Amino acid sequence: MPPKSPNGEVRQLSSSSETTTPVVDLEREQMLEAIELSLGDAFVDSHLKPGDDLWIRVRTDSWLGSVQKLRDHHSFDYFGFLSAIDWMPSPYGRGEDDPTEPAPVRDTTIRSGYAGGDTRMQVFIRLVNSKTHLGITVKVDVADSSPSVESLITIFAGANWHERETHEMFGIDFVGHNDLRNMYLPVDFEGHPLRKDFPLLARMVKPWPGIVDVEPLPGGDEEDSAEVKASAQSKDSDAS
Amino acid sequence: MTMLGDRQQLSYIASQAADARLNLELETEGMTLNIGPQHPATHGTLRIIARLDGEQVVWAEPACGYMHRGYEKLTEVRTFPQVTTLVNRIDWLGSFANEVPFILAAEKLMGVEAPTRAQYIRTILFELSRIANVSLFLGDLGVQLGAITPVFLAFRDREYVLNLIESATGGRFHPNFDRIGGLKDDLPAGWIDETRAVMKKLRSFCDQIEDLLFGNEIFQSRTRGIGVIPRDVALQYGLSGANLRASGVDWDLRRDQTLPMVWDKADWKVWTHPDGDSFARCWVRLQETRESTKIVDQLLGAIPSGPVMAKVPKIIKVPEGEAWVSTENPLGEMGYYVVSRGDLGPFRVKIRSASFNNISITPWLLRGVYVPDIVTILASLYFILGDIDR
Amino acid sequence: MIALLAEVPYWGQSLLRVLGGLVAVLLPAGTIVYVFLFKMMSFMQSRLGPMEAGPYGSMQLFAEVGKWLQKEDIVPDRADARIFKMAPVIVLVSTFLLVVVVPFGPEAWFTDFETGVFYALAVSSISVLGILIAGWSSANKYSLLGGLRAAGQLIAYELPMVLAVMGVVIQAGTMNLQKIVVAQNTGSMFGIDAIGHPYVISQFFGFIIFMIAIQAELTQAPFDMPIAESELVSGYMTEYSGFRFLIFFIGEFATAGVFAMIASVLFLGGWGVPFTWFGWTSVDDVANWMNFVGPLIMFTKMMLLVFIIMWIRFSYPRLREDQLQRFAWKGLIPVALINIMVTAILKVVF
Numbered sequence: 004m005p006p007k008s009p010n011g012e013v014r015q016l017s018s019s020s021e022t023t024t025p026v027v028d029l030e031r032e033q034m035l036e037a038i039e040l041s042l043g044d045a046f047v048d049s050h051l052k053p054g055d056d057l058w059i060r061v062r063t064d065s066w067l068g069s070v071q072k073l074r075d076h077h078s079f080d081y082f083g084f085l086s087a088i089d090w091m092p093s094p095y096g097r098g099e100d101d102p103t104e105p106a107p108v109r110d111t112t113i114r115s116g117y118a119g120g121d122t123r124m125q126v127f128i129r130l131v132n133s134k135t136h137l138g139i140t141v142k143v144d145v146a147d148s149s150p151s152v153e154s155l156i157t158i159f160a161g162a163n164w165h166e167r168e169t170h171e172m173f174g175i176d177f178v179g180h181n182d183l184r185n186m187y188l189p190v191d192f193e194g195h196p197l198r199k200d201f202p203l204l205a206r207m208v209k210p211w212p213g214i215v216d217v218e219p220l221p222g223g224d225e226e227d228s229a230e231v232k233a234s235a236q237s238k239d240s241d242a243s
Numbered sequence: 244m245t246m247l248g249d250r251q252q253l254s255y256i257a258s259q260a261a262d263a264r265l266n267l268e269l270e271t272e273g274m275t276l277n278i279g280p281q282h283p284a285t286h287g288t289l290r291i292i293a294r295l296d297g298e299q300v301v302w303a304e305p306a307c308g309y310m311h312r313g314y315e316k317l318t319e320v321r322t323f324p325q326v327t328t329l330v331n332r333i334d335w336l337g338s339f340a341n342e343v344p345f346i347l348a349a350e351k352l353m354g355v356e357a358p359t360r361a362q363y364i365r366t367i368l369f370e371l372s373r374i375a376n377v378s379l380f381l382g383d384l385g386v387q388l389g390a391i392t393p394v395f396l397a398f399r400d401r402e403y404v405l406n407l408i409e410s411a412t413g414g415r416f417h418p419n420f421d422r423i424g425g426l427k428d429d430l431p432a433g434w435i436d437e438t439r440a441v442m443k444k445l446r447s448f449c450d451q452i453e454d455l456l457f458g459n460e461i462f463q464s465r466t467r468g469i470g471v472i473p474r475d476v477a478l479q480y481g482l483s484g485a486n487l488r489a490s491g492v493d494w495d496l497r498r499d500q501t502l503p504m505v506w507d508k509a510d511w512k513v514w515t516h517p518d519g520d521s522f523a524r525c526w527v528r529l530q531e532t533r534e535s536t537k538i539v540d541q542l543l544g545a546i547p548s549g550p551v552m553a554k555v556p557k558i559i560k561v562p563e564g565e566a567w568v569s570t571e572n573p574l575g576e577m578g579y580y581v582v583s584r585g586d587l588g589p590f591r592v593k594i595r596s597a598s599f600n601n602i603s604i605t606p607w608l609l610r611g612v613y614v615p616d617i618v619t620i621l622a623s624l625y626f627i628l629g630d631i632d633r
Numbered sequence: 634m635i636a637l638l639a640e641v642p643y644w645g646q647s648l649l650r651v652l653g654g655l656v657a658v659l660l661p662a663g664t665i666v667y668v669f670l671f672k673m674m675s676f677m678q679s680r681l682g683p684m685e686a687g688p689y690g691s692m693q694l695f696a697e698v699g700k701w702l703q704k705e706d707i708v709p710d711r712a713d714a715r716i717f718k719m720a721p722v723i724v725l726v727s728t729f730l731l732v733v734v735v736p737f738g739p740e741a742w743f744t745d746f747e748t749g750v751f752y753a754l755a756v757s758s759i760s761v762l763g764i765l766i767a768g769w770s771s772a773n774k775y776s777l778l779g780g781l782r783a784a785g786q787l788i789a790y791e792l793p794m795v796l797a798v799m800g801v802v803i804q805a806g807t808m809n810l811q812k813i814v815v816a817q818n819t820g821s822m823f824g825i826d827a828i829g830h831p832y833v834i835s836q837f838f839g840f841i842i843f844m845i846a847i848q849a850e851l852t853q854a855p856f857d858m859p860i861a862e863s864e865l866v867s868g869y870m871t872e873y874s875g876f877r878f879l880i881f882f883i884g885e886f887a888t889a890g891v892f893a894m895i896a897s898v899l900f901l902g903g904w905g906v907p908f909t910w911f912g913w914t915s916v917d918d919v920a921n922w923m924n925f926v927g928p929l930i931m932f933t934k935m936m937l938l939v940f941i942i943m944w945i946r947f948s949y950p951r952l953r954e955d956q957l958q959r960f961a962w963k964g965l966i967p968v969a970l971i972n973i974m975v976t977a978i979l980k981v982v983f
Contacts, residue, residue: 055351056567082481083569084595088582097588098320116565116582129567129580129595133478133492136499140567140580161480164603172315187308187632196316203320276774298778298954389854389951395678461855461950614778615858615953 028053030137034077035059038139041076045069050117060118060142066126067153067179070141073130074158079139083129085155085165087145087173090115091123093199098206099213111199123147124173124198128155128162145175154180172197273301278617280309286383287628291605291621295614303609303617305602310632318592323349323423323559326589330579331417333596334630337376337573339368339408342421345592347502348568348581349423352561356503360549361425366504367438367542368411368420369570370535374445375404376573377532380625381452384525387622388465393456400448403441410434423559425552435543442536449533457526466522470608470620473519480607481600484575485531486624488515489523496571504570509541521623528625560587574598574630594633598626650733650743657732661890661935662883666694668936669943670886677947701882704875711772712872720770721873721880723763728887730756735894736811738904738927739919749810750802753895754795757850760888761787764852764859767881768869779868782954783852783859789961790849790856793842796969800839800976801832801899810895814903815916829907833900838972840900842965847892848942849961851885855949856957889939897934904931 031051038059039046045065050058061069073079090113100106113123122144131138145152154177155162166177168186174195177183185192194201273296280288288309294301314333318326330345331338343365350356357365382397405415411430412418420427456462472482477490487494495513497506514530516523561583569578575597582591601624609617641649671693675682683690708714734749736742746752761784768780802808805816820830833840849856860868870881897903904927905919913919952960 058565080475081478082600083576083578084481084593084600086580086593088591088593092584092590093319114584127580129578133494136494138567159479159481160476160607161600161603164599185308187311196313199319203316206320274774276778298782385950389857390949391674391854392678392947395680399679455948456950459950461952464956465950465953613953613955615951 030135031057034137034139038073038077041072042069048119056138056140058118058140058142060120060125060144063144063146063152066143067155067158070128070130070155071158073139073141078132078134079130081131081133082159082161083131083138085126085128085162085169087124087126087169087175087197088116089124089173089197089199090120091199095202095206098203099211102210118142120144124150124175126152126169126175128165149176150174151176151178153178156180171195174198273297276614286626289602289621289626289628289631291609291617293609293614293617298613300609300612300614300617302606304606307602307631310628312633314594314633315592318589320588322587323561323589326592327421328417328419330594331419332629333594333633334376334572334574334577334598334627335416336379336627337372338416339372339412339418339420340376340570340572341577342419343369343504344568344570344572344577345579345581346421346423347504347570348566348579349559349561349583350503351566351568352564352581352583353423353555353559354562355424355553355555357425357553358550359505359547361551361553362503362505363508363542363546364411364426364430364551365421366506367539367546368408368418369504370539370542371404371408371438373573374532374535374539375401375408377528377535378404378445378448380528381449381456381525381532384622385456387618388462390456390459390462393452396448396451396455400444403444407434407438407441410437422552423561424555425550429551435546438543439540442540445536446533449529449536453529457529463522465615465619466525466623467518467520469521469612469616470623471518471520472604472608476604476607477519480604482575482604483597483600484571484573485524485527486575486601488513489527490519491515491517496569496576502568502570505542506538508545509538511538511541521619524623524625558587560585561589569595572597574625574627575601577630596630596633598628598630599633602626602631654729654732654743657735657737658728658887658891659883661894661932661939662887663694664936665886665890665939665943667691669939673940673943674947677944698879701879702876706875706877707872709772709872713770713772716766716770717872718877720763720767721877721884723766724760724884725880725887727756727759727763728884728891730759731888732891732894734810735891735898735931736814736904737931738924739916741904741924741927742811745811746809748808750798750808750813750899753810754791754798757794757892758787758791760884761791764869767873768859771869771872773872775867776869776871779859779871783869786849786852786856786858786954786957786961789958790846790965793961793965793969794846794850796966796973797836797839797843797846798899800836800969800972803973803976803980804832804836810898810903811916814898814905817902818905818908819915827907827909829902829905829909831900831902836900836972836976838968839976840896842969842972843896843900844938844941845965847889847896848945849957851889851892851942853889853942853946855945855952857946857951858954858957889942890935893935893938893942894931896938897931901934901938903934904928906930 028051031053035049035051035057039049042061045062045068046059047062048060091111092109094109094111096107096109115125120142124145124147125142126145127140127142129138129140143152150173152175154166156166157179163180164186166180167183169175170177170183171185171188172195188196273294276293276295277290278293279290290306290309291303292306293303314329317329321329326345327342330341333341378397378401382394385391385393408418409415411434412420412427472486472490474490474492477487477492482490493513493515498513511534514527514534516527563583563585565580565582567578567580569576576595577597578595580593580595581589584590605621605624608620612620671682671690683693686692686696708717731753733743734746734753764783764787765780768776768783771777801813805813807813807816817831818829822828822830822834852859860870870878873881904923908914908919911920
C-alpha cells in the first residue's frame with residue numbers, strides 16, 4: 004500500500020531554482036483564518052510559512068483559554084512539547100572570551116522571532132492535530148518582572164513535566180501547577196540555567212580551548228603568542 | 244528493659260496510641276521503595292520512588308535528572324556543525340537518527356537540500372539505527388521479564404548492524420556522519436551487498452524472537468492487559484512512536500509529513516494495535532523492526548549515483564529564522580526547534596525528546612499495579628536515559 | 634565390603650559418612666555448575682562461556698570459590714548480625730540433611746530410614762526458614778520483598794511436591810527409599826521384565842508435578858520471583874557477599890542436585906538397572922560391584938534431570954507471584970489430588 008502524504012499542500016523545498024514561484028498553502032491559511040476568528044481578542048500575531056509551519060502568538064492573560072479553544076474547536080489534541088525562549092542575546096557571547104583580555108561589551112537588545120514578541124521571554128508550545136497531522140506553534144509573552152503564565156495541566160496532562168522543566172530552567176511560574184519541583188537540577192540549585200544571563204559555567208571555569216595560547220610560551224616567544232591571539236580575536240569578532 | 248515510673252509509662256503508652264491513631268488516619272502503612280538509580284532493570288540512571296502496600300503500588304514517580312548534561316545550554320556555545328557531536332549522545336543506541344532532524348532543520352533555514360544520493364543514504368542509515376536500537380529492546384525485554392537467553396541473540400545480531408554502521412561512518416555508537424547539506428563521505432565498496440546479507444539475518448532474528456519470546460505463554464500472561472493506555476490519554480501526554488501506535492493511533496511521521504528523506508520511495512506498512520497494553524507496544528516494535536529491514540532492502544536497490552554533499556559554504560552561517568523538524572526516531576517522535584540569529588551557531592535549540600513524554604505518563608500509569616509490573620511497563624514503554632535527561 | 638566396613642569402629646564409620654556426604658553434595662554441585670551453568674547456558678546463548686581458567690574453563694569454579702573466600706565479610710550496619718550469619722548455613726545444612734537418606738547402591742547408603750520419604754519432605758522445608766530470615770535480617774527492602782515472596786512461593790509449592798510423592802508411595806507400598814528403588818527395579822510393566830517398573834511411566838503426572846514443584850522449590854525460573862534479578866537486584870541474597878554468598882550459591886546448585894537425586898530415586902529407579910538384566914531377584918542378590926557402579930548410575934540420572942531443570946530455567950521468563958500462586962493452588966494441587974485418587978483406586982483394583 005503506497006504511503007499517503009498530507010493532502011492539499013504544495014511544497015517547494017529546494018532553493019536550486021532561480022525564480023521561486025509563490026507557494027500557496029491553502030490548508031494552513033484556512034486554519035489560520037478559523038483560529039483568528041475563534042480566538043478573537045486573544046489573538047495577537049501570526050506567521051505563516053507556506054508549506055512549512057504556522058506560528059501564532061496569543062495574549063498572556065488568555066493563555067489557558069486560547070489553548071483550550073485550540074484543543075476543543077480546532078482539534079489540536081496532541082501535545083508536542085512546552086518550553087520557553089529567552090530572546091536576550093547572551094552577554095557572554097559564545098563563551099569564547101579570552102580571560103586575559105577585558106570582557107567585550109555585547110549588544111543585548113531583545114529581538115523576537117516569528118510572530119513577534121514584546122517581552123524578553125516567551126513560552127511556546129507545539130500542538131498537533133492527530134487527524135490531519137498539521138501542527139501549530141503557539142507563543143505567549145511572559146512579563147519581565149515576575150514571569151508567570153497559567154498552567155496547562157488541566158487541559159493537557161502531559162504539560163506537567165514540561166512546565167516543571169521550564170520553571171527550573173527559566174524561572175517562569177506556572178499558576179495552577181501546584182507541584183513545580185525541579186525536574187533535573189538538585190533541590191538547592193540557585194539560578195535559572197537556560198536564561199541567557201546565566202553563564203555556561205564550564206566556559207567560565209576553564210577558558211575555551213580554541214583560544215590556544217593565553218599565556219606567552221616559555222622561552223619568551225611573545226610575538227608568536229600575540230599572533231595567535233590576534234587571529235583568535237578576529238575569529239571571535241567574526242562570530243559575535 | 245528499664246523500669247519506667249508510672250507516669251512515664253503512662254505517657255509512653257499514650258504516645259504509642261497517638262502514633263497508632265495517626266497511622267490509621269494517614270495511610271502511611273506502606274513501604275517506600277527506591278528503584279534505582281542503580282538497578283539492573285532501569286535502562287540507565289532512572290530512579291523510581293514507589294510507595295508500596297505489600298506488593299501493590301500505591302503511587303510511583305520517576306525522579307529524573309541523574310544524567311542531565313544541559314544540552315540545550317551547550318548548543319548555544321557551539322557552531323552548527325559542532326552540534327551533531329552533542330546530539331549523537333541523546334539517544335545513544337540509535338544515534339544517527341538523532342542527528343537527522345537537527346540537520347534537516349538547519350537545512351530548512353538555509354534553503355539547502357541534500358542531493359538525492361545523500362537522502363537515500365541518510366534514510367538507510369536512519370533505518371539501520373532504528374534496527375540497532377529496537378533489536379536491543381527486544382533482547383532486553385526478555386531480561387526484564389526473566390528470560391535471560393534472548394538478550395544474547397539480540398546482541399549477537401546487533402553486532403552485524405553496528406559493524407555496518409561502523410564501516411560506513413567510522414563510529415559504532417556515535418557516527419557523527421550527517422553534515423548540513425549532505426553526508427561526510429560516500430559509502431565504502433561492497434557495503435550494499437553486505438547490508439542485504441545483514442538484513443536477512445535480522446529478519447531471521449525477528450522471527451526467532453517472535454517464536455522464543457512472544458509466543459511464550461508466560462510472556463503473554465505477564466504483558467497482556469498490563470499498563471493499558473487509552474487513546475486519548477496517549478494523545479494528551481504526547482506519547483509517540485510505537486507507544487502511540489500500540490494504542491490504536493495510526494500516525495507515523497515517516498509517512499505523514501513530507502521531508503527531504505526518501506521513505507515514500509519504499510513500499511512499507513505502518514503497524515498499529517488496538518489494545519494499548521504492554522504486549523501491544525512490544526509487538527508493534529517487533530513488527531516495525533521487520534518492516535525497517537524491508538525498507539532498507541528496497542532503498543538499497545534504488546540508490547542513485549551522484550554527489551553526497553550539496554554546495555554549502557565552508558563556514559556555515561544559517562540565516563535568521565525558526566524551524567521545527569521532527570522525525571520518527573526509534574524511540575518516538577524526536578524534534579528540534581532551532582532558533583537561529585544568522586550566527587555561526589544556534590541561538591536556541593529546544594530538543595523535544597520522545598522518552599521525556601513517554602515516561603511522563605508513568606505516575607498516572609503505575610498506580611495499582613504490582614511491583615513486577617513496574618518493570619514490565621517501563622520495559623514496554625522503552626526509554627533511554629539520555630533521551631529523558633538530555 | 635560390608636564385612637570390611639563392619640570392622641571399622643563407629644567413629645570411623647561416622648567420619649566416612651560425613652566425608653561421603655560432603656562428596657555426595659559438593660561433587661554434583663560442582664559438576665552441575667560447570668556443565669550446565671558455565672557451558673550449557675553459554676552454548677544456548679551462542680557464546681562459549683569461561684575458557685581461560687584451566688582447559689575449557691574447567692577450573693573456573695575453583696577460581697570463583699577462591700575469589701569469594703578471600704572477600705571481605707560485610708554485614709550491613711542495621712542488619713541483625715546473628716541471624717544474618719545463620720541464614721546461609723541453614724540453607725546448606727538442609728541440603729546435607731537431605732542427602733543422608735538417598736541410597737546410592739544396594740549397601741551404599743548413609744541411613745536406611747523406614748520413613749525416608751517423610752523425612753526427606755520434612756527436612757527439605759527447612760531451607761524456607763533460611764531464606765526467610767535472610768530476607769528479614771538484611772535490613773534491606775529488596776531483601777525483605779524477596780524473602781516474603783519466597784515464603785509464599787515455597788510453602789505453596791511444598792504441597793504439590795508432597796502430593797506427587799504420595800502417588801509413588803502408594804504405588805510402592807513403602808516410604809523407605811531403598812525399597813522404592815528395589816520395587817522399581819524388580820517390578821515389571823506390561824508384562825515385560827526387561828524394563829523394570831520405573832514410576833516415571835506409571836506416575837507420569839506425578840513426575841511432571843514433582844519436577845515443577847522442584848523448579849519452584851529451587852527458586853529457578855520461571856519461579857524465581859524471590860530472586861527476580863531485574864526487580865529485586867538479588868532478592869534475599871542482595872546483602873550477602875563473600876563466602877556467605879558462596880554458601881548460598883553452592884546451596885542452590887547442591888539442592889538442585891539432591892532434589893534431582895531424590896526424583897531419580899522416586900521415579901527413575903535410582904541407582905539400579907532392572908535386576909532381570911543380571912538375574913537378580915532381590916536386593917540381597919545384587920553383586921558387590923553395584924556398590925561402585927550404582928553411584929555412577931545415580932549420577933547420570935541426576936544429571937539428566939538437572940539438565941531438564943536448567944534448560945527450562947534458561948528459556949522461560951518468570952511468572953509474577955500471583956500467577957505463580959494461582960498456578961500452584963488452582964492448577965497443581967487439584968491435579969496432584971486426582972493423581973493420588975486414581976493411583977489408589979488402581980492399586981486396590983489391580
